Every structure is written in structure tokens, then in C-alpha cells.
Amino acid sequence: MTADAADEEAAPASTDEGSSGATDEAAAHAGTDHAIDGDAILRIRDLDAGYGDLQILTDVVLDVADEEYVTIVGPNGAGKSTVMKTVFGLTTHMGGTVEFEGEPIQGLAPEQIIREGIGFVPQNDNVFPGLSVRENLEMGAYILDEVPEDQIETIYDRFPILRERSEQKAGTLSGGQRQMVAMGRALMLDPDLLLLDEPSAGLAPDLVSDMFDRIDRINESGTAILMVEQNAKEALRRCDRGYVLVNGENRYTDRGDVLLADEGVRRDFLGG
């Protein structure tokens, strides 16, 4: 979304004095109002979830507005990936609600969630290594009766190297190219919301900013993004709003630049 639109969307989340747009470090205080005032396409309320009997998330609140770019940061083991997996129906739902475009989706299976308009790029094992690039993309549209050729062309236009490598087995691609296949596959049904779990993990440093640029362009073309990223500072620089999660609970929520400028957030969660 545009910077202006982001300001409008994000402003209600900033409740503390000084968080209303200031990038002045001394004045910036990260907010703790985790819900936005306006409409959200993804609306998570009081979410409890985990694995089997093991509860990881407690009372998590999180919103993503239409076309918004939201990132989740926090220490290792905070439950960031668990939030994404829970939205996608891959964990045990224990309480609270997850609404997408006004409909409850908690407890639905991933296949149903894909149909609702959410794409997910997991951190690991996110391509079929023995299938070609094109076959991987086709798998992204497996719920359709026919392969959407125009969408494959759209993906190839977005990631031209995939057109060149269309017949190559995904397992023989570089890490960056595999990540493009995984993103391309998740975009095959043109989702309204794309979940990205650590998209820069394992990439050579010179490829990381290219990957972030591609994510920016996906967002600019109208797809909302919810991303977990180890490269927290860069993610907060790029996103509209960020959530800091600690021990499976919300800690701070604010615009990315406000979180970056908050001394406590920097010291405790961003490595100083």
C-alpha cells in the first residue's frame, strides 16, 4: 500500500504519546493496542493455539488490513511461526477466533483456507524437489479443474528466472530460486493474503534485499502480507505495521518505523 494509506491504516494502533508518526527516536514509544480501528481482512482475537495438548499462543490479537504489509518479530520460540501455521489451519485451535474477510476460519483445513484466499509459504520444505518448476506452480492450483495458464504466465512475469528454468527440477535450483518457486506456487490462486514464514532464511546476503524488493512488489500489486522474518530490522523497515510477540503473547504493536525507533524494542528484541 502507499505510505499515506499505511499511515491512515496504522495510526489507530499507535496509542502512546509520540507514536503518531514521529521517527524521532527519543519520542518513539511502541504501542500496545493490538487491534486496528478500521476493517481488517484478517482479524485474530484472543487466540489460544498449540500442538496437541501443548499450548503455545495465549490470547493473541492481530489484524491485517486490506493490502496491508504486517510483520511479526520476537525472540526465538516466541510463537511467531505458530501464528502463521494457526491461520493456515496447521495447529490445534484451543480458543478465540480467526476471521478472514468477515468469515470465521479457525478450525478449517488448509485446503479450505486456500479456497478462502490465503496463500502460505512455509519456511522449510516449501517446494517439491522432484517436480519441475512448472509442476510446482501447477500444484499451487491443484484445487482447480484446469491449470490456469494465464496465472502461470503472471508468475513467470513476476519471476522471469522461473520461465527460463520451467522444466528444471526444483530440488536442483539455488536457495533464492527455490524461494521464488515457493512464492509463485502460493500466488497461483491470486490470494488476498500471503503468509510468508522467514522468506530470507538461508539466502546469501546479496539476495536478501532482492527478496524483500519482490515482496514489496507483491504487496504493491494488492496482496496483503503477513510475514515472520529473522531479519527483523529490515522487515520492520519495509512493513506498514509490526507485532512483537513474546512467549506466545502480544507485547507491542505499532508502525514498523515506530517499533524500530523504540529504544526498549531495539534493546530487547532487535539486538540493540
Ligand SMILES: Nc1ncnc2c1ncn2[C@@H]1O[C@H](COP(=O)(O)OP(=O)(O)OP(=O)(O)O)[C@@H](O)[C@H]1O
Ligand atoms: N510441531 C510442533 N510440535 C510441538 N511443539 C512445537 C512444534 N512446532 C513448534 N513448537 C514449539 O512451539 C514454540 C514456538 O515455536 P515457533 O516456531 O512458533 O516460534 P518462533 O517464534 O517462530 O521461533 P523461531 O524464531 O525460532 O523460528 C517453541 O517452543 C517450539 O518448540
